[in-house]
Amino acid sequence: MILNKYQVLKPLGAGRYGQVFQVRNLNLGLISALKIVLVTEPDRHKAVVEAQAQSLCGHDHVVEVRTADVFDSSVLIEMEFVEGGSLGDRLLREFVPVADSVSYVKHILYALEHAHARGIVHRDVKPGNIMLAPNGAKLSDFGTATHPSTGISVIDEFYMPHASPEAANGGSFSPASDVYATGLTLMRAINNMAAWGHIITDDGSWRNEVANGGIPALVGFPDYVPTPLKKILNTACAPGYGDRYPRAAAFRQALERLRFARRWVRLGPDEWSCEHAGKPEILRYLDGGQPRTEYVVNGRRRTEFCRTFPTEREARRALERAVASTTLVSTTRMTARRPSRTKIPDELPAYG
Incomplete structure (x- = not known):
């Protein structure tokens, strides 16, 4: 054609x-x-x-x-044309490690800094608009972008599910609105959430959650996400404008203070794998009559994280928490710029 x-x-x-x-x-x-x-x-x-x-x-x-x-x-x-497709495409294909998602979003925050310095607000940051090139992630599709100081925009509409509360309520967009959308994008990525599942419903009730800043709480955090990253995202996705990172640079700098020790990959519901200090490591769930977790380094069983549990649920949560506790360098100290008034719960809702 x-x-x-x-x-x-x-x-x-x-x-x-x-x-x-x-x-x-x-x-x-x-x-x-x-x-x-x-x-x-x-x-x-x-x-x-x-x-x-x-x-x-x-x-x-x-x-x-x-x-x-x-x-x-x-x-x-x-x-x-970016051969690697989008982050949304990758989330559909495979598990994306937390370390990879954070790296992609740091690149996108650099792009937003560049745009904001030129008076442009993107208004459409989401996994489908993050392209994965060999030299890093690239922000695409400025088709809904606006120039707040002049009011000039390509189109009046915007991506409602990622809209910040102030934007959804009054149509006022700013760099902090892009920070919110980028934080929500990272939340979806670390959840490996390519689609919205039960959160975006046909009856439109989710629009009230957008207006109230409640979408991040509905997404939540899986247990395998390290606490310092949760704190950063609680700030990036704070419902109140004044509680949020005001600029893309502040959000990026918070992420850059994280130091990743391990790039855990989820091989399936029962097993995680990484390479650390040149040695393969495995964390797995086993059920040979009683639920338990096992930690193997370079083919040898280690006692750390090897435990039995009364229930399968407790064992699986302990497995993911072991992943979280070893993902970052143990000396990392992270604090959010300000505490969010609405803390996103640690418990991840169950949705396919």
């Missing part, structure tokens, strides 16, 4: 604001990602996209916008 100057190779995804395809630019011979957006004022939309692209171009952690054209009452936005 040929569309304007593009040969369409395959669809990459579709959302509320347009469809994205992998294409070949026939004029330049480049493989690109092409977003097709139907808008009522395509010339204005094109002009705003081009202005934003010029402001954001050249940053290592922002997906490059190559051109924007008007074609058949649509805007065609040509972007660099």
